[in-house]
Amino acid sequence: MCAATVGAGLTAGRGRFLNTLSGRFLILTVAFVMLAEVLIFVPSIARYRADFLMNRLEKAQIASLAQLAAADMVSPDLEKELLANAEVYNVVLRRDEVRQLVLSSPIPRPIAATYDLREAGPWQLIRDSFACLFDHRDNIIRVIGNPVQKAGLLIEITMDEAPLRAAMFDYGGRILILSALISAVTALLLFLAVQRLIVVPIRRVSQHMAAYAEAPEDARRVIAPMAQVEELREAEEAMRRMQQQLTGSLRQKERLAQLGGAVAKISHDLRNILTTAQLFADRMESSADPAVARSAPKLVASISRAVALCESTLTFGKAEESAPVLRPLALAELAEEVAEAEGLAEGNAVSCLIEVPPDLRITADSEQLYRVLSNLIRNARQAIEATGNPGTIEVSAGEDADEFWIRVGDSGPGLPEKARDHLFEAFQGGARKGGTGLGLAIAAELIRGHGGRLDLARSDAEGTEFLIRLPKDGKVAG
Known part of the structure; x- marks a missing residue:
């Protein structure tokens, strides 16, 4: 045995x-x-x-x-x-x-x-x-x-x-x-030579990979190129660059996770404060002052959107964005409401030109589409204001046999090259200095929830243009 x-x-x-x-x-x-x-x-x-x-x-x-x-x-x-x-x-x-x-x-x-x-x-x-x-x-x-x-x-x-x-x-x-x-x-000599020049360095690389996998956030475990064979040394150097990038990304992800936790707590408290303000705004609707009575609905709507934004921030990290409720809506009215909320009235330094057919009705979630347009128009306004020069934001829309399309463009300075690489990634693709990129990430997610697509159509010295595509079949992403 x-x-x-x-x-x-x-x-x-x-x-x-x-x-x-x-x-x-x-x-x-x-x-x-x-x-x-x-x-x-x-x-x-x-x-x-x-x-x-x-x-x-x-x-x-x-x-x-x-x-x-x-x-x-x-x-x-x-x-x-x-x-x-x-x-x-x-x-x-x-x-x-x-x-x-x-x-x-x-x-x-x-x-x-x-x-x-x-x-x-x-x-x-x-x-x-x-x-x-x-x-x-x-x-x-x-x-x-x-x-x-x-x-x-x-x-x-x-x-x-x-x-x-x-x-x-x-x-x-x-x-x-x-x-x-x-x-x-001859075989023995070649075997020893291959062991010394190739096998031992390869085994060293595999051991480094295993050690790095155990604690990728530990910078001390990044491989130090030592191979004498040029091809193996190039492989080790490429591996070192990859490990350094991965270690940096993990550290950044950890910091972003901590930041996300803090934002969630702030959003939770802010939601409670806005809920209280919403109760007082509701009472203003019964005011005898005509000006107050006219402004109260808009104030209530603004506070409601702020509460919704806090709730969306709380659910973003959990990927719990609610499914869209699709209903026919007049896009021209929605776009005008967003422009008015952003203060883009005629005569201002930044004006908004809406070229949407009055009879165009699309199938979408009005609240989520409002958030998407509000984010795009706000980013455009802030980009133009940062130049100190007047400018124009254009919102146009149309349809074809299969889908609706909405274009939001501006005459601003265009997006930085770095922002374009990670434009729709949370905390990565800020379109302006100091921005977190959360708005565009949420906007892209909301459009995907509709079964559509949000793309950067162009961005150059003449301005930036985003294109929204929404399907007509009424199907949404699961």
Whole structure:
């Protein structure tokens, strides 16, 4: 049982190692080095066979020249000894177009193949070499070649193939052992180099990522680039920038969360104060003073909107904005009411031009759409007033087959580039200096609740324009 457990553990350990970058690189290194050794081995074994046969031809040529030099002095026993030293059966030397059998002895078996080394190319030598290695019969072969030192036109010998095969196996075995040793040493060196230059830095990065994930707000856990490999160092530097940005964002989010809690408390108290003021405003409607009686409804409406704004601020952080109550409404009247509430009467430095068809009725929540238009028009007015120059705010609207559209534009200085990047994000996209961006974030959320879209159509030196799109089908976002 224990042996089986140990075996299973070793198998699992090997499996994990093979799934690592180090393990796979080691396997690939051994495989490619062995492939390189095979590509070296194949031509080398073919060259060894050709050199072996050329050596036999040279020894046979020396024996034949000795025979030709002293033909009368060479006895049959000496001829047999010359052939034995050359390890051949017959030697044929062609000189001056005359083929002459110089040395000869009985051939035990028929000749199985003839090899001409004079015109053999690389592929033929490789093919003949492996044919010799895999043919285990004791063949007699004929070999033809060029004599050395131009001692004739050709030389031809007959010999056993078995000694050649044995020599090739011996040479091939030594080559394979050497190749395996070279592969092992090369793989080990490359493995150590990869461990040092790549795997260790990558493991360090992964450890930093794990440590940073545990406490991303801790700036001490931001990685310090140390890799010597340029690509890994670039990755570490990119990771450091990302961690620094994330740490800064988390700190900002934490501060904003604390600020949001404080705003919620203030809004809660302010709502109570406005509710009390609303009760007194209700009593003013019964005043005998005609001017007070006329102003009371507007005062009540303003206080009601202030109470609603406090309640929306309380629910913003909880994402509890109430669903819109869709009803047909006259957009022109709503826009004029917003303009009057913002003090954009004719003759003022900032005027409001409303180009909405009087008969255009859209389907929307009047209270929420009032808040959206009020926010856009107020931002436009404040942007123009900040320049110290007169200006105009334009509100236009229309419809097409699928949706209503409302444009709110101004002749102000345009939005800063930084404000455009996070325009509809709470506490991020303030359209003016000192603004929190909460108004635009709420406005965009309210329009999305209608199933529509609030976009920045343009913002340049000639002014800013927002575009509201509302669907006609009456469906709202869930």
